Amino acid sequence: MTLNVLVITDQREGHLKPSSLEAISEARSVVERSGGGSVTIGLIGSGLAEAQKEAKSQGVQRVLLADHESFKGFSAAAYAFAAERMAAKLSAPLAIFLPDTAMGRELAPRLGAKLGAGTATAVVEIQPGASGGLQIKRKVFGGKATETVNLLGTVVLSLRPNSFAIHPAPAGDPPVEPVEVGELPASAKGLAVERVISTRGDTPELTEAPIVVSGGRGLKTAENFVLVENLAKELGAAVGSSRAVVDAGWRPASYQVGQTGKIIAPQLYIACGISGAIQHLVGITNSRCIVAINKDPAAPIFKVADYGVAGDALTILPALTSLVARNKGA
Amino acid sequence: MDILVCVKQVPDPETKLRVAPSGKSFDTDGVKFTINNTYDEAMVEEALRMKEEFGFTALRVISVGPPRAEEALRSALAMGADEAVLVETPADLPLDPLLVARYIAAAAKDIPHDLVMVGRQAQDDEAGVVGSALGEYLDLPSYSFVTDLAPVPANHLLKMKRYVEGGEEVFSAPFPAVLSILKGAKDPRTPTLPNILKARKKPLKKIPAKDLEAKVSALQGGAKPTSDILAFTLPPPRAGAKMIEFQTPEEAAERLIKLLKEEARVL
Ligand SMILES: Cc1cc2nc3c(=O)[nH]c(=O)nc-3n(C[C@H](O)[C@H](O)[C@H](O)COP(=O)(O)OP(=O)(O)OC[C@H]3O[C@@H](n4cnc5c(N)ncnc54)[C@H](O)[C@@H]3O)c2cc1C
Ligand SMILES: Nc1ncnc2c1ncn2[C@@H]1O[C@H](COP(=O)(O)O)[C@@H](O)[C@H]1O
Numbered sequence: 077m078t079l080n081v082l083v084i085t086d087q088r089e090g091h092l093k094p095s096s097l098e099a100i101s102e103a104r105s106v107v108e109r110s111g112g113g114s115v116t117i118g119l120i121g122s123g124l125a126e127a128q129k130e131a132k133s134q135g136v137q138r139v140l141l142a143d144h145e146s147f148k149g150f151s152a153a154a155y156a157f158a159a160e161r162m163a164a165k166l167s168a169p170l171a172i173f174l175p176d177t178a179m180g181r182e183l184a185p186r187l188g189a190k191l192g193a194g195t196a197t198a199v200v201e202i203q204p205g206a207s208g209g210l211q212i213k214r215k216v217f218g219g220k221a222t223e224t225v226n227l228l229g230t231v232v233l234s235l236r237p238n239s240f241a242i243h244p245a246p247a248g249d250p251p252v253e254p255v256e257v258g259e260l261p262a263s264a265k266g267l268a269v270e271r272v273i274s275t276r277g278d279t280p281e282l283t284e285a286p287i288v289v290s291g292g293r294g295l296k297t298a299e300n301f302v303l304v305e306n307l308a309k310e311l312g313a314a315v316g317s318s319r320a321v322v323d324a325g326w327r328p329a330s331y332q333v334g335q336t337g338k339i340i341a342p343q344l345y346i347a348c349g350i351s352g353a354i355q356h357l358v359g360i361t362n363s364r365c366i367v368a369i370n371k372d373p374a375a376p377i378f379k380v381a382d383y384g385v386a387g388d389a390l391t392i393l394p395a396l397t398s399l400v401a402r403n404k405g406a
Numbered sequence: 407m408d409i410l411v412c413v414k415q416v417p418d419p420e421t422k423l424r425v426a427p428s429g430k431s432f433d434t435d436g437v438k439f440t441i442n443n444t445y446d447e448a449m450v451e452e453a454l455r456m457k458e459e460f461g462f463t464a465l466r467v468i469s470v471g472p473p474r475a476e477e478a479l480r481s482a483l484a485m486g487a488d489e490a491v492l493v494e495t496p497a498d499l500p501l502d503p504l505l506v507a508r509y510i511a512a513a514a515k516d517i518p519h520d521l522v523m524v525g526r527q528a529q530d531d532e533a534g535v536v537g538s539a540l541g542e543y544l545d546l547p548s549y550s551f552v553t554d555l556a557p558v559p560a561n562h563l564l565k566m567k568r569y570v571e572g573g574e575e576v577f578s579a580p581f582p583a584v585l586s587i588l589k590g591a592k593d594p595r596t597p598t599l600p601n602i603l604k605a606r607k608k609p610l611k612k613i614p615a616k617d618l619e620a621k622v623s624a625l626q627g628g629a630k631p632t633s634d635i636l637a638f639t640l641p642p643p644r645a646g647a648k649m650i651e652f653q654t655p656e657e658a659a660e661r662l663i664k665l666l667k668e669e670a671r672v673l
Contacts (some may be wrong), residue, residue, distance in 0.1 A: 152538050153547045178570050182550040185535040189542035192627035216532050224637040263547045267579040274573040281571045328427040331479050336589045365670045384647030385658050396653035
């Protein structure tokens with residue numbers, strides 16, 4: 077069975093996000109494992125000159141482009157409309173991959189509904205099905221169980237960031253084909269983005285970073301939170317926090333990990349001075365490796381952690397930071 | 407101006423999961439069910455705020471599920487919803503989140519809705535699919551990961567903030583629409599006993615799923631699920647953390663980094 081995969085990418089400031097590159101790399105791999113076919117990148121947005129160049133170097137067969145003012149702000153209805161036009165340019169059997177970012181998570185189901193497709197989100201593993209279609213794995217119940225799902229017909233998947241490797245792209249020079257999208261439906265009009273509040277500066281984004289260091293109320297003061305940020309900086313990690321830190325006003329809400337914050341699945345999560353309340357744990361249980369640093373050996377966080385340090389985060393964090401810095405120097 | 411909120415009944419998060427004999431789902435035997443409290447309660451609270459602060463009039467709540475899902479609807483009624491609809495599904499009806507969205511869309515044709523609200527995701531399947539799929543089936547816009555919601559009813563506009571990687575987007579967009587709420591302005595209220603009693607008398611309409619089948623069939627994807635669960639597996643239970651022994655912070659750091667490099671291989 078051959079397979080044609082369309083990857084609808086997510087861009088940040090005109091560049092393909094790492095999670096988009098993961099989806100493209102996995103698309104190449106799935107096509108290879110399916111015994112052939114093609115990978116097409118679908119770019120939807122406004123001002124995509126750079127993204128086009130990046131897409132061309134991804135070892136794919138085609139690049140489809142919907143670069144238009146009306147796609148400036150993300151509207152799931154508008155993007156799904158454009159993605160459907162792109163899908164129509166490819167022949168069956170067809171699968172559409174998206175990164176499981178905020179954009180991908182909203183777009184995938186809408187596109188799945190439009191196409192009557194077998195749809196799955198936050199996918200962590202993909203295999204060609206024995207009799208066509210794709211078989212995927214995804215985590216459910218807060219990481220407590222795994223589902224293996226068979227998807228039928230056209231397939232739409234969002235791929236969880238950090239779950240797929242980026243393999244080097246073979247050389248190629250795919251054509252870039254503009255797609256005539258035409259008049260948008262009423263449901264796709266009228267969304268106006270006023271402004272974007274950047275909360276991260278130049279630190280990596282929580283939901284996409286392979287390593288996250290988080291701090292909780294156990295750090296005692298806003299000033300001490302810098303100890304978490306220093307370690308994160310040395311590790312090239314993103315910085316997160318418990319809700320207690322946000323409630324205390326030490327850091328803005330964008331740092332919060334958990335039920336009412338971000339749900340993340342990094343390779344490594346380091347929780348410092350965080351007790352491990354259930355609302356925090358639902359945000360982190362899919363992490364590959366969890367480290368907890370907590371003064372209280374009975375803290376619930378140690379039940380879900382892989383490695384525990386029962387001690388004072390205020391002294392252990394600086395020791396970790398200088399060790400990581402020294403190792404880098406060596 | 408009417409609000410329709412969608413709630414799901416899910417196993418209590420404290421439940422110990424066991425695999426069903428089929429190997430394809432969890433064993434419901436002896437499982438306690440609850441409203442999808444981590445996410446749907448926050449959403450219902452936000453819907454109540456829309457009614458209390460922004461002049462929306464009726465708040466109806468809908469669930470697609472077996473007869474026991476009535477309990478989740480009663481919880482929402484006890485929080486303050488006015489009426490409920492249960493799309494009653496037989497135990498052997500295969501469903502996936504997209505098909506659930508088609509059933510809600512089919513039922514919603516007869517339920518007034520200026521705002522349709524869903525939770526961020528169901529605590530069991532964690533799909534986050536129903537909301538934007540519902541947007542497609544109802545031919546409405548959808549806005550997800552909303553953290554801040556202020557309707558301007560006179561202009562049929564919503565002023566919102568939503569989460570995007572790296573920050574937040576402040577935007578406005580028209581309604582009727584489907585919204586998925588990441589975070590409400592307030593923590594969900596706990597129903598008082600008088601309200602729990604009152605909720606028992608509020609109207610709850612039951613619609614057998616088969617009565618909607620014709621309408622569901624007319625939607626893209628039809629009356630059958632497009633995904634099929636082949637296996638439901640539990641990882642071996644977490645053993646609890648390997649505790650690092652140390653005398654000084656430096657020693658703790660040395661041992662931890664060594665383990666992360668050599669054993670866990672994450673550095
Ligand atoms: C509806 C709702 C939604 C919520 N959503 C979220 C959410 O999304 N995310 C979230 O995180 N929480 C959430 N919460 C809050 C959650 O229940 C906890 O209150 C919160 O996670 C606690 O944060 P904490 O672990 O930092 O603080 P605490 O629970 O106060 O824990 C501090 C920990 O630090 C340890 N400690 C103290 N001193 C030191 C030291 N010197 N070195 C090392 N360790 C030390 C203590 O032993 C303790 O375990 C929510 C709550 C509700 C009701
Ligand atoms: N069976 C259902 N009945 C009513 N609403 C549902 C149902 N399943 C999911 N929802 C709604 O859709 C949201 C997302 O669910 P899901 O797409 O399954 O993760 C939930 O938080 C509910 O608001």
